[in-house]
Amino acid sequence: MTDFAALFLHQAEASAHVQFAYDPVAGRVAYVNPACEAVLGGTRAGVNAEWPGLLARLHPDDRPYLARCWQPWQQGRLVEEIELRLQDADAPDQTFCLTPTYLPAADGGPGSWAPCATSARPSATRPIPMPSTPARTPCWKSSPTT
Numbered sequence: 001m002t003d004f005a006a007l008f009l010h011q012a013e014a015s016a017h018v019q020f021a022y023d024p025v026a027g028r029v030a031y032v033n034p035a036c037e038a039v040l041g042g043t044r045a046g047v048n049a050e051w052p053g054l055l056a057r058l059h060p061d062d063r064p065y066l067a068r069c070w071q072p073w074q075q076g077r078l079v080e081e082i083e084l085r086l087q088d089a090d091a092p093d094q095t096f097c098l099t100p101t102y103l104p105a106a107d108g109g110p111g112s113w114a115p116c117a118t119s120a121r122p123s124a125t126r127p128i129p130m131p132s133t134p135a136r137t138p139c140w141k142s143s144p145t146t
Helices: 004-015 033-041 047-056 065-072
Strands: 019-023 028-033 082-088 090-104 112-120
Touching: 019 090, 028 047, 065 082, 065 112
Parallel strands: none
Antiparallel strands: 019 028, 019 112, 082 090, 090 112
């Protein structure tokens, strides 16, 4: 039988796109692949110390959007991916796609929802939705009771 965990880890390690998983319970990045060094100029070993600097690079228009999405995400009510832009003074904005991912607890207890991300290459032909567009307005799914 195929060991899919090993397969996907190998795929992430070989990817040219940054891939990371943030553990909201621990309040730290739990995994980042080697691409972070080439794409972001950071280090795998120092990713948590570098995290505030990375957050500071968020496009100012995307900060309220991320803040609005964070609480529903933590409650498991955010189901769609969200895109955020990172700014760099010497390069085009980089787009990151954050995907809601459920992390089961190791002890079998309740897990948590964590953002996992992949970077997208900047592109002049791929417009980034702005916060006022319908694609960026909702950050939650409807309650089953509504």
